[in-house]
Amino acid sequence: MNLEVFKHIYFRMPAAVRLLLSIFVLMILFGFIIHLVEPNQFPSVFDGVWWAFITGATVGYGDYVPLTVPGRIIGILLLLSGGGMLTFYITTLAATTINHENKLSEGKVSFNGNHHIVVIGWNERTKQLTDMIADKDSNQEVVLIDRTLDKLPYRHYPVHFIHGDPSEDAVLIQANIKAAEAVLISSDITIDERKADINTILSIIAVRGNNQDVSINAEILTISQVENAIRAGADTVISSNDFMSTLFYHELFHKEQTKPFETVLTLLNNQQFNHIPLPDKLDGNTFKETVLFFLENGELLLGIIRDGKWHMNPRPDMELDKDDTLIILSSW
Numbered sequence: 001m002n003l004e005v006f007k008h009i010y011f012r013m014p015a016a017v018r019l020l021l022s023i024f025v026l027m028i029l030f031g032f033i034i035h036l037v038e039p040n041q042f043p044s045v046f047d048g049v050w051w052a053f054i055t056g057a058t059v060g061y062g063d064y065v066p067l068t069v070p071g072r073i074i075g076i077l078l079l080l081s082g083g084g085m086l087t088f089y090i091t092t093l094a095a096t097t098i099n100h101e102n103k104l105s106e107g108k109v110s111f112n113g114n115h116h117i118v119v120i121g122w123n124e125r126t127k128q129l130t131d132m133i134a135d136k137d138s139n140q141e142v143v144l145i146d147r148t149l150d151k152l153p154y155r156h157y158p159v160h161f162i163h164g165d166p167s168e169d170a171v172l173i174q175a176n177i178k179a180a181e182a183v184l185i186s187s188d189i190t191i192d193e194r195k196a197d198i199n200t201i202l203s204i205i206a207v208r209g210n211n212q213d214v215s216i217n218a219e220i221l222t223i224s225q226v227e228n229a230i231r232a233g234a235d236t237v238i239s240s241n242d243f244m245s246t247l248f249y250h251e252l253f254h255k256e257q258t259k260p261f262e263t264v265l266t267l268l269n270n271q272q273f274n275h276i277p278l279p280d281k282l283d284g285n286t287f288k289e290t291v292l293f294f295l296e297n298g299e300l301l302l303g304i305i306r307d308g309k310w311h312m313n314p315r316p317d318m319e320l321d322k323d324d325t326l327i328i329l330s331s332w
Contacts (some may be wrong), residue, residue: 016143118207147165302329304325
């Protein structure tokens with residue numbers, strides 16, 4: 001290996017690795033020299049290297065001590081060079097650690113894991129979502145992409161933050177979008193609703209272009225953009241304004257002693273909806289018979305989807321068909 005190749009490899013190493021390598025070379029060199037100068041005090045090269053490390057670190061156990069003038073001069077040179085280098089290494093290592101943590105908080109560090117969830121947009125909704133995910137499964141990795149945040153304290157939130165525009169490929173690559181399990185795109189409610197939806201659709205297109213198989217769930221604020229979001233590649237479009245308007249209507253006109261909002265919130269916190277095809281053995285059964293079948297398994301049949309139409313709580317004697325999709329409510 002010639003000098004140029006060595007320089008090419010050496011100076012491309014991380015600073016902490018270069019320093020550590022230099023320290024080892026220096027300590028071995030001083031250990032070898034002191035062994036040659038005072039072979040009686042330092043019977044082996046290893047004894048010399050041990051002395052060099054202990055002296056350079058300013059620990060000074062005193063088990064090996066140079067007695068001659070040349071040996072002591074070597075010790076002085078070691079303290080001036082090796083000691084400073086060891087201190088500099090420790091300082092550099094600490095600075096590198098702090099710098100890395102700062103970069104994590106500033107969203108400048110790429111994510112290298114897989115099977116993670118990518119959340120686009122940081123607001124109170126996604127903040128609560130990440131807390132819920134952490135409570136349900138502390139091992140689930142969540143990557144947050146947001147362009148409005150300048151810094152997100154790494155220690156305070158259970159997410160890996162990526163700063164940037166989610167419609168740009170370079171930002172999505174930083175989030176390792178190709179290995180993601182699912183993507184949630186939350187609307188930016190601080191800007192005009194139509195502009196927020198356009199940004200969401202651009203993000204959907206970018207995500208789908210980088211990963212054809214990932215599940216994309218997107219929040220859309222205006223009804224006119226729902227179809228565009230689906231065409232862009234969203235698997236599920238959450239029309240949050242429709243949901244909230246319906247919930248407000250129920251709150252305004254609910255029956256006495258009924259609490260629609262608390263009921264829905266409690267239901268979604270403790271139960272989950274499942275869509276499953278009708279089991280073959282239940283083909284031709286009535287809705288009532290099918291309800292009883294699922295109750296025995298601790299699940300609640302709410303309705304069916306037939307020919308694209310939703311039938312919630314249909315009449316008890318309605319016969320089910322093999323092509324029906326069942327809407328089941330079960331525990332998490």
